[in-house]
Amino acid sequence: MAATHNQRTIGREIRFSGRALQTGKEARVVCGPASPDEGIVFRRADIGSKPAVSPGDMLFSDGYRRRSAIGAPGAEIQTVEHFLAALWGLEIDNITVDVHGVELPALDGSALGFLDILKQAGIVEQPAPRRSVRIKRPLVIEEADSSLAVLPGEKFSISYFIEYDCASIGTEEFGIELDRDSFEREIAPARTFCLKKEAEALLKAGLGGGANCENTLVMDDDGPAGTCLRFPNEPVRHKILDLVGDLYLLGVPIIGKVVAKRSGHRLNLKMVKKIHEQYFSS
Numbered sequence: 001m002a003a004t005h006n007q008r009t010i011g012r013e014i015r016f017s018g019r020a021l022q023t024g025k026e027a028r029v030v031c032g033p034a035s036p037d038e039g040i041v042f043r044r045a046d047i048g049s050k051p052a053v054s055p056g057d058m059l060f061s062d063g064y065r066r067r068s069a070i071g072a073p074g075a076e077i078q079t080v081e082h083f084l085a086a087l088w089g090l091e092i093d094n095i096t097v098d099v100h101g102v103e104l105p106a107l108d109g110s111a112l113g114f115l116d117i118l119k120q121a122g123i124v125e126q127p128a129p130r131r132s133v134r135i136k137r138p139l140v141i142e143e144a145d146s147s148l149a150v151l152p153g154e155k156f157s158i159s160y161f162i163e164y165d166c167a168s169i170g171t172e173e174f175g176i177e178l179d180r181d182s183f184e185r186e187i188a189p190a191r192t193f194c195l196k197k198e199a200e201a202l203l204k205a206g207l208g209g210g211a212n213c214e215n216t217l218v219m220d221d222d223g224p225a226g227t228c229l230r231f232p233n234e235p236v237r238h239k240i241l242d243l244v245g246d247l248y249l250l251g252v253p254i255i256g257k258v259v260a261k262r263s264g265h266r267l268n269l270k271m272v273k274k275i276h277e278q279y280f281s282s
């Protein structure tokens with residue numbers, strides 16, 4: 001692992017709450033500063049023993065559609081990816097996140113709301129070098145018409161291709177070298193999305209219970225219902241946001257070039273597992 005600058009935490013405790021995107025349930029969150037090398041530690045604070053899970057522990061659960069979840073079954077915390085992307089964007093290494101609820105609040109469906117909240121708490125540099133994982137060999141996962149590759153590179157960059165059977169999305173391709181500024185400006189504001197023709201089936205499956213026109217782009221052939229796009233290619237930018245958050249499940253940033261084609265949380269999490277096996281187990 002390579003050291004870059006110093007580790008960071010937040011300056012003071014900060015609280016927020018809101019309705020969650022998929023389950024539609026209300027959740028309260030209390031974030032607090034943490035010591036150097038403590039990492040990002042989530043706790044289900046509404047459960048008696050307050051079970052903790054740190055992303056680096058790889059206790060993520062698969063089997064959740066359209067979101068990433070961590071923690072043991074029954075004590076899981078769902079839809080952590082937008083919040084984790086905000087932590088990545090602010091280069092926060094150490095933080096405690098007490099969640100009173102099963103899923104993080106949706107806020108505006110992007111990472112912007114989380115960035116604002118975390119900035120209010122202040123960002124504090126700590127007397128310990130920051131760690132990162134520099135990708136040394138190509139790692140590739142291919143499944144049907146989806147693929148995800150993580151390749152050696154001097155910086156962290158993501159290039160993403162999506163294709164949807166919906167005229168207002170069609171195919172979108174976007175590539176970006178990511179740092180604090182480019183993430184905040186180009187990626188963090190991109191909101192989650194679904195196709196209008198899927199929306200009813202998702203609701204029937206118990207998903208999207210907290211979705212509304214403000215926090216979710218419900219796309220039909222003419223564009224999103226009830227809102228305007230923040231970028232002409234907001235959907236592919238949101239897929240990059242999800243991938244930044246999913247990769248930060250490692251608990252440290254990676255340095256390398258990521259190329260994704262029609263990837264999603266399931267494939268992203270497989271890659272996280274692969275990187276973890278290669279770079280963390282000794």
Ligand SMILES: [Zn+2]
Pocket residue numbers: 081082192238242
């Ligand atoms: Zn997302």
